[in-house]
Amino acid sequence: MFLVQIVLHSAIALFMVERALRIWHIEEPAVRFRYRVTVIVLPALMFPLFQLITPGRGGFYFREDIAVFDAQRWLEISLWGKVALGGVFFAAIAVTSGLMFVQEMIPVIRHLLAKRHGHAARPAHGPSAGPETGGILAELSTASGMPAPPVYVSDDETPVIFTTGSRHPAIVLSRGLMETFDGEELKCALAHELAHIKRKTNLTTLLVFVFRLLMFYNPVSLITFRRAVQDDELICDDLTVSLTGRPDVLASTLRSFYFPVPQGRGIRLLREAVETRSHNLLLEERIRRLEENREIDRAPGWGRYALTVAAIAGICYFVV
Amino acid sequence: MRLKTAVLFLVTVGAVVLVLMVVNWFPLAVKKDTVRRYSTLEGVREELGRRDIYLPSYFPQSLRWPPSEIYASKDVLLMHFTHRETGELILSLSQTARGAGPLSSRIEPERIIKEDTVLLKGREVRLSLAVCGDGRPCNKALLGEGGYTFEVIFRGPVEELRKITESLLPEGQ
Numbered sequence: 001m002f003l004v005q006i007v008l009h010s011a012i013a014l015f016m017v018e019r020a021l022r023i024w025h026i027e028e029p030a031v032r033f034r035y036r037v038t039v040i041v042l043p044a045l046m047f048p049l050f051q052l053i054t055p056g057r058g059g060f061y062f063r064e065d066i067a068v069f070d071a072q073r074w075l076e077i078s079l080w081g082k083v084a085l086g087g088v089f090f091a092a093i094a095v096t097s098g099l100m101f102v103q104e105m106i107p108v109i110r111h112l113l114a115k116r117h118g119h120a121a122r123p124a125h126g127p128s129a130g131p132e133t134g135g136i137l138a139e140l141s142t143a144s145g146m147p148a149p150p151v152y153v154s155d156d157e158t159p160v161i162f163t164t165g166s167r168h169p170a171i172v173l174s175r176g177l178m179e180t181f182d183g184e185e186l187k188c189a190l191a192h193e194l195a196h197i198k199r200k201t202n203l204t205t206l207l208v209f210v211f212r213l214l215m216f217y218n219p220v221s222l223i224t225f226r227r228a229v230q231d232d233e234l235i236c237d238d239l240t241v242s243l244t245g246r247p248d249v250l251a252s253t254l255r256s257f258y259f260p261v262p263q264g265r266g267i268r269l270l271r272e273a274v275e276t277r278s279h280n281l282l283l284e285e286r287i288r289r290l291e292e293n294r295e296i297d298r299a300p301g302w303g304r305y306a307l308t309v310a311a312i313a314g315i316c317y318f319v320v
Numbered sequence: 321m322r323l324k325t326a327v328l329f330l331v332t333v334g335a336v337v338l339v340l341m342v343v344n345w346f347p348l349a350v351k352k353d354t355v356r357r358y359s360t361l362e363g364v365r366e367e368l369g370r371r372d373i374y375l376p377s378y379f380p381q382s383l384r385w386p387p388s389e390i391y392a393s394k395d396v397l398l399m400h401f402t403h404r405e406t407g408e409l410i411l412s413l414s415q416t417a418r419g420a421g422p423l424s425s426r427i428e429p430e431r432i433i434k435e436d437t438v439l440l441k442g443r444e445v446r447l448s449l450a451v452c453g454d455g456r457p458c459n460k461a462l463l464g465e466g467g468y469t470f471e472v473i474f475r476g477p478v479e480e481l482r483k484i485t486e487s488l489l490p491e492g493q
Contacts (some may be wrong), residue, residue, distance in 0.1 A: 012336065015336065016332070016333075016336070019329070019332050020329065023325050023328050023329050023332070024325055024329075059424070060355075060423060060424060061426060064357065064391075067344075068337055068340045068341050068344060069340040069341070069343060069344045070344055073344065073347035073348065073351075073354065074343075074347055076347070076351065076354065077347055077350065077351055307326075307329065308329075311329070311333045314333075315333065315336055315337060315340070318337075318340075319340065
């Protein structure tokens with residue numbers, strides 16, 4: 001029943017959070033990120049807390065007298081007198097766990113193995129990033145009030161830029177990116193990575209990922225984790241614009257990261273096509289937002305947040 | 321936070337609770353053999369078609385009739401009885417078909433002091449002298465009869481429990 005409750009609580013948390021974001025017109029990415037992280041973290045914390053408050057919460061009389069929803073009633077239903085709905089539920093959980101393993105765990109394991117064998121993503125002796133990059137980075141560092149991280153160049157024709165490491169972060173950019181981007185675009189790309197370092201994105205994402213990992217079976221966390229990562233990108237876009245003052249350039253820079261959708265048959269190609277399409281869609285959302293460059297309410301709204309968390313916890317207590 | 325949006329949010333909370341309640345009711349409507357609460361024994365007989373309900377012919381004077389709670393399915397029947405004056409739950413009587421999962425009573429003995437097997441109307445009855453969480457006696461009798469397992473838990477003297485249990489059994493064997 002633990003698994004069932006966690007999934008149900010996550011679904012309720014997701015619904016309530018999405019409604020809260022709509023009702024209160026919350027557009028500030030940092031606030032949206034906080035709400036989305038709540039969907040991932042809160043269900044994992046609520047269940048043990050509820051059991052601590054009411055040890056008999058799983059018992060018959062709590063389910064009968066107090067609960068507003070008892071999942072066991074549904075799980076006991078058999079479809080056409082043959083397949084129990086509980087079996088269908090657990091099969092769905094198995095599929096989600098499999099997806100999580102294939103999509104997220106295999107790349108992590110590969111990365112760790114590569115690191116162990118010295119093929120880390122951070123090239124130790126890559127070619128110099130050049131004086132232009134150094135100059136831009138120095139300028140951005142002064143503006144942001146943080147030390148300039150080391151920059152490594154990878155021998156890759158595709159335009160790629162990312163931040164690696166959390167305690168000693170570094171920026172890795174590809175040769176392809178340096179050849180494609182002009183000075184302003186390179187500045188925007190570097191500013192965006194500096195924003196990730198300033199926000200300690202790698203560390204935050206890792207912490208949220210731990211919760212995500214604990215709930216590997218939970219499809220709701222799978223969806224929400226991705227949305228939280230997207231929110232983090234939007235936060236860094238805003239920080240980039242505050243550093244460069246050029247949302248238009250950042251938008252054109254982002255266009256360089258569109259990938260062509262692979263065509264053809266086969267499960268692997270299909271998966272890649274879905275991934276690429278999703279990546280492009282997320283980029284489009286970021287570009288549209290930068291082009292609109294609307295004024296939004298940036299208030300942290302802690303009262304609204306507290307009310308949302310209280311509502312989620314209040315409802316979930318009665319869902320067993 | 322504007323009042324209008326706060327109200328809208330609270331309405332959403334109410335709607336979620338309402339939907340959950342409706343969704344919670346649905347399995348009861350489609351699944352007839354699930355354990356559910358009944359207000360009368362006649363209701364159990366009519367809706368479940370059960371003609372095999374065992375009732376004790378002896379009840380202590382302090383007990384209020386009818387049962388304060390009845391939970392039943394095709395295989396399980398559980399009744400709770402309260403004290404006539406205090407309203408406290410003092411007797412629990414369950415009848416479970418062999419092989420079916422038992423339904424736990426609201427009165428649960430916490431510590432068994434002594435257990436013994438006694439003969440009542442020629443049947444073996446497992447009698448447990450026990451106390452509940454509050455330290456007061458809540459004795460239990462367990463027996464099998466006519467394809468069912470009976471559990472009688474009484475918050476009172478063991479002699480009364482014996483009488484109740486004995487009166488539950490039909491004469492002879």
